[in-house]
Amino acid sequence: MLTTHPFDDDHLHEECGVFGIFGHPEAAAHTALGLHALQHRGQEAAGLVTYDGRQFHHHRGLGHVEDNFGNEAVIRKLKGTSAVGHVRYSTTGETLLRNVQPLFAEMEFGGLALGHNGNLTNAMALRRQLVRRGCLFQSTTDTEVIIHLIAISLYSTVEERLIDALRQVEGAYSLVALTPDSVIGVRDPLGIRPLCLGRMEKGWVLASESCALDIVGAEFVRDVEPGEIVILSAEGVRSVKPFAKTASRFCVFEYIYFARPDSVVEGVSVYGVRKRIGAELARESAVAADVVVPVPDSGVPAAIGYAAEAGVPFELGIIRNHYVGRTFIQPTDSSRHTGVKMKHNANRAVLEGKRVVLVDDSIVRGTTSRKIVEMVRQAGATEVHMRISSPPTTHSCYFGIDTPERSKLLAARHDVEGMAKLIGVDSLAFISLDGLYRAVGEPGRAASAPRFCDACFTGDYPVRPTDHLASESGDAEQMSLLTEDIG
Amino acid sequence: MLTTHPFDDDHLHEECGVFGIFGHPEAAAHTALGLHALQHRGQEAAGLVTYDGRQFHHHRGLGHVEDNFGNEAVIRKLKGTSAVGHVRYSTTGETLLRNVQPLFAEMEFGGLALGHNGNLTNAMALRRQLVRRGCLFQSTTDTEVIIHLIAISLYSTVEERLIDALRQVEGAYSLVALTPDSVIGVRDPLGIRPLCLGRMEKGWVLASESCALDIVGAEFVRDVEPGEIVILSAEGVRSVKPFAKTASRFCVFEYIYFARPDSVVEGVSVYGVRKRIGAELARESAVAADVVVPVPDSGVPAAIGYAAEAGVPFELGIIRNHYVGRTFIQPTDSSRHTGVKMKHNANRAVLEGKRVVLVDDSIVRGTTSRKIVEMVRQAGATEVHMRISSPPTTHSCYFGIDTPERSKLLAARHDVEGMAKLIGVDSLAFISLDGLYRAVGEPGRAASAPRFCDACFTGDYPVRPTDHLASESGDAEQMSLLTEDIG
């Protein structure tokens, strides 16, 4: 059962993860495993398409990968030696089945399945043109624009048509595509979302993160480069770079929160970055304290780094209940902490009488932070100092991350002091932008040519958000005329 | 649960029924009722689209109308004062959700929902052309061709685009379409499938059969004419006749078996026709007998007519179990009648020691007939004479009826005597073609210009079956590259 989230967990959410495999006799089973390893990138739906040399096979559904693919009968039907898969987190309350990826289309040259991580910034504008031409859209996803552009392209090979289509789209995209002959991986010219290539004893794989290579026992080969198309086929791996070379702008939030700590992205260990952010924080914003306590699970690596650097004991002062708990009724007389307590409980034995440094990865709306601080104080903490392993989140993301409107972002409305007061802490500090860049291995942020996309902290968008600007100027339209249900 | 049919019930199956309503505050609830009354025209899936002045709402699913629409929450979500609905019987074992109608598309001018009863005979040819142009098909239905033709039409109004599309398609179609402003009904120029217009206190309705008008309390106005387009809108009902006038060819099998006996189609009572066929049979093929026994339920009216004409008592010598029973395991040691007995049981009290006239509507493969005859004999009948209320079914239908390949039709391989022997009856007779025409109120069959489509008995197809001929010449292709499942 898909549920509403009565208790805001106040995190940004990655919108998708992708996986592809070519030339392996158990393509579907490995793709299911790979998607399971990428489950943190999207929990609302999962889909998988295989090709068996004659036919494509498609299975998709709402819910987790295991709900849909942890079933022998399903996997057995997904015949073939090549496959692409997708996990999805949708930004809207309504999660439509017809939006679950990979999308599939039958074209003149045969079938094509496509999975997309990222977000196109001119999808609405392109969609309008395509509809005018008579193209019929099945979904409300930006991804379908690419499909239609391929279908109507006047070029003849899939590869040429794909390039033709990509030349027209703007924004962030890491794609996996399945054709009768190949599995294709693409990263947008800025390389905003991750995608890496791995090798198995039999066949090749593509995945959003290296942790998905680990689960299938694939060897990490390299990241797909920004602007690169890699084509896995019977001839091996071929690389095409159809775009003019530009400086890349990888999403820095992947390091802070989205990616799994055991992944290595763009050559850097995510866990290592997080620990170094913690150490930077300890140096930038030292405070006298008895214990360093992470808000689990995302705050743990930074807290370890902070504790080691500061020489203050690292303690599990908040215990996380890993059983989900989102749909419980909140009793009317309950303290307003019940929501938080579904997931987190204060460990009084650690907190009582202590000066506590609380380490968390980010503050979005601030609602959860306030409750956690109050819970920590009720458990007896004498001081609570919050340290955040990202700079203040002040702007929305248009490149594939679910962010609230700016007006709901706490840091867009208050300065740090104001935020500290609202959250109820004795002190509050965020990692500096330069500290963040140092933790990833840069000397600091080069304002003229920043190495990463950090628009959520700076408003410095690497691509013009065409549709967003149109919508602000009142030019927007309803994405779909249809509400749809399946009985 | 959708089930296989382990026990062939050996009937031809209608493939669809449609219903539309305009200008009624409870459009969805009435459409659900109307579809329920048309349930006999399609039991594998049902769908309903409404328009609320701003948005379309779609609900569909596999199974019966009640399974999908007998639920207040579902109906409440289907807001609006206009609606179209569809029930579907699919010809293949695989019933795909994406094929469930009404189909819906968003076009430049807004949304369009379309439900179709019938079958286009040049859909494959058109589909190939459209795909070559870059059109992406969502379904494997012939109906979607019409949608794309509308989408790419260079005309501007829905009405003009629809006419433009219909000029390109061949075959049988009774359509209901829902647009933001109207509900549109269409019958193909030959009027092969039925469609009628009714009036309610508030608003207008379209339905495949008049029995669906009865259930919603609508008054029968008239049949939509062959080649006519009726447009129900705020201005009332408008009629357009864009096609050159041709002689109509209504499907005579609608009278014999498909339509409900309480429907009046093309001005004639279905029940009345069936009784008159029985009377004709009694005159054409009299035999000395003690009882006239229908194979229930479809054989009942003809048996009443036969019994009255022949002066032989009408008796329920076979009792039908109306609980479904298709999925039971057939015990290995069971007599081969178990399949038949799920549905029919001999009423020994009526049959024992009697000369029996068995009346059935048709013989397709003959498998069920043979078992029923054997069951009747085991119950003590001394003679079994079978009378069939249709001529021998010798040809396949390409206009919306699920027929086996010719090679599986008993009458295509054997003469009447041979059939009698195989079925195990003492005598067998079919209604003559002229007798059938007389029963419907014609003087007989005018060979040069027959009043009805009777191709399944004569092979005289009123429209060239383009796709079928292409497929016979080896030109056919796979309808879809995709198998699809939803978890």
Next chain:
Amino acid sequence: MLTTHPFDDDHLHEECGVFGIFGHPEAAAHTALGLHALQHRGQEAAGLVTYDGRQFHHHRGLGHVEDNFGNEAVIRKLKGTSAVGHVRYSTTGETLLRNVQPLFAEMEFGGLALGHNGNLTNAMALRRQLVRRGCLFQSTTDTEVIIHLIAISLYSTVEERLIDALRQVEGAYSLVALTPDSVIGVRDPLGIRPLCLGRMEKGWVLASESCALDIVGAEFVRDVEPGEIVILSAEGVRSVKPFAKTASRFCVFEYIYFARPDSVVEGVSVYGVRKRIGAELARESAVAADVVVPVPDSGVPAAIGYAAEAGVPFELGIIRNHYVGRTFIQPTDSSRHTGVKMKHNANRAVLEGKRVVLVDDSIVRGTTSRKIVEMVRQAGATEVHMRISSPPTTHSCYFGIDTPERSKLLAARHDVEGMAKLIGVDSLAFISLDGLYRAVGEPGRAASAPRFCDACFTGDYPVRPTDHLASESGDAEQMSLLTEDIG
């Protein structure tokens, strides 16, 4: 989905059917078939217990037999060569899973499964005694009393314990029991509910009605006698008659409505009785008419009998929609006939301008009859004469039939003339008690020693309804302290 019945179909309902089989390698599959044939005796739940020589296997569920047993995996798990099964119609809105029979218990001597058709009239009184003793009841069924009486009996064999238990219970019961060594059939001393014995090539069967023998290909041997216990075991069939011989009182309503027309009960064809009732009615209450029309399906045989006797044509003036249709929303503006029209539609072609004799089996509340009459008039009938194939239903049944309280029975509150007025007919007549007895083959009703239980027409109860009298004197108690749900 189990649904409420928004549209009262205004019939009495049989509460159960039972089936048992001993010594057959496919015991479960045959029992499922047998229960399917008995589906008309109970549609709310079904259960089946087998014994494989070592263990009992139990499967049960709400809904139809096919919903629960039309599944190979389920049948394959129900191993063993002996089985008992049960279909249930519950009298209360709440259908509890824990009440679904057969009930099962593990006793000192081993396991025992028990299925019951009928109703015990002193179950509440016995239950109170047993609870006082420390017996824990799992269900709210009267049947469980028998189980506990067996468990605490001081006799040692199952047979002796069963007899010990039966000596304490009063009321109507046809039982099938499964023990490690045998399948046992029992009929109460008055033989109120039916039970018959059949023989298969391998093994023996017991069934509520002979139609269930037909479906499994068993030969009818004989009815189990009132007060008889038959024990099917490896030694064959053994009969025990532990009760003093009394005159039997078979339920006459089984002939009128409950039993299937193709069943032969107590040596008499049900179909034959119904036709003879029709003929009696035609003689007793003749009226000038143009057509005789049954209310389908239950009124059909009597209408055939009436029409033949009266020399008036039999016509299907009302067409039944066999698709269920109970859960549809009734549009607010619909005529009050929508409920009835879900199931029945007038066939105008037959009714218009005609004097109609409508034949139905009974009138309970009269609500449906009134709507049907109005529908028939609206279809153009000039006169409507209703003929009922049972005497007026004036009393409740305590022996296994779901009857409304007396105050809701139309015939308990009005004389025939008053009823005719309320229902809106030109004339109304019921079969006389003597006519009914004649139709079953008796000379008439012997008031001092009637051959049948006809208490619903006469109030002449063959057994004192102990619990009912206690409940009327305010001595009743809540049947269960528990409401229960399974997630």
Next chain:
Amino acid sequence: MLTTHPFDDDHLHEECGVFGIFGHPEAAAHTALGLHALQHRGQEAAGLVTYDGRQFHHHRGLGHVEDNFGNEAVIRKLKGTSAVGHVRYSTTGETLLRNVQPLFAEMEFGGLALGHNGNLTNAMALRRQLVRRGCLFQSTTDTEVIIHLIAISLYSTVEERLIDALRQVEGAYSLVALTPDSVIGVRDPLGIRPLCLGRMEKGWVLASESCALDIVGAEFVRDVEPGEIVILSAEGVRSVKPFAKTASRFCVFEYIYFARPDSVVEGVSVYGVRKRIGAELARESAVAADVVVPVPDSGVPAAIGYAAEAGVPFELGIIRNHYVGRTFIQPTDSSRHTGVKMKHNANRAVLEGKRVVLVDDSIVRGTTSRKIVEMVRQAGATEVHMRISSPPTTHSCYFGIDTPERSKLLAARHDVEGMAKLIGVDSLAFISLDGLYRAVGEPGRAASAPRFCDACFTGDYPVRPTDHLASESGDAEQMSLLTEDIG
């Protein structure tokens, strides 16, 4: 969907958790929350019974608490101001719905619901006696024995009957019972399983662990004492101690693994004990190393304690995937680590080139440990030293913990050196018994009168395992003659 566990996670499993509440207007909602906090004590089924002053309401089902109670409609039906709930982990593959607790029975004095954490050691013997007497068992749980003993007790009040029953049972039990007037908590005389009492603004609660008090905002009052019965009623809390005082023997494994780290049991913080065990381990079995890495999540607190004591950095060298992943197909060609990798992945950035101390809570079969060690080595660790925060598990538990047979326990078959070799580590050490006792705050283990039940490490059972001995002497019998399914 309940699934098999293809990938042994090789932990002992707690079998149950209980929760009770009296005098609160939202009893069901709070009980659901409490059970959610106790979810780690049983994940296979959950049940909840409330009493509304007139009736009991029961809901139960297989799966997690949220699956069954995270639904407003369910909670709304569970009316009343008192409730008891239960989470269950069953020891057998077959999880029967009829075994899901709380069990409920209607007795002479009214209804009684009972939830049980622990295991009775003479249940089989008592069951045999009760069945002989005519008692019918519904479940195969030991708990039902208590219900029947209460039902047949000759005492009159619930309290007296309960004491009468408890005097006959042996073994471990923490019980919550719901009666019309009260909620009752019981701990067995040895206090083997935990149970604590909390106070809310309105009403009182009982819970297996204090973390369940936290989630409902209840204040911790005290542990229920070994051998104590506490009665929560309109009169407040009353305590009864019907048993002779004996030295208590709380289960020490609750500290090591079962209880949540944020719980305080028997006055001692679970998290604190685990950290102190880690410190003891560091002192007892020091080794030169570069990093201390926990096997997450259970090994984390001990690893923190070890790292702090040893002065070696604590690092997340193994990352846990919290999405379940048990039902995925293991591809045939996958390395044998796939099973482990569903849940754990090596964090190469931390492990490569390092001497690693791996900290885990216990070794049961050793299968998972071996795979984890191999995975850690493949990620580049140069040395792997395993430290276990419990003594070697050499004996089975009969008091409510799911342990494999002795022959499957690695420590029962091998000495530490042999285990080290099998698991593939450079060194292996377990905490000593005395070290364990010190970590809980005792001076050491008093061999003559140990403070805890530590039978799984010592074989020193505090209660004679009657049924187990009978079963070893071949006296055992099948627990149930019935397999049961619900459709």
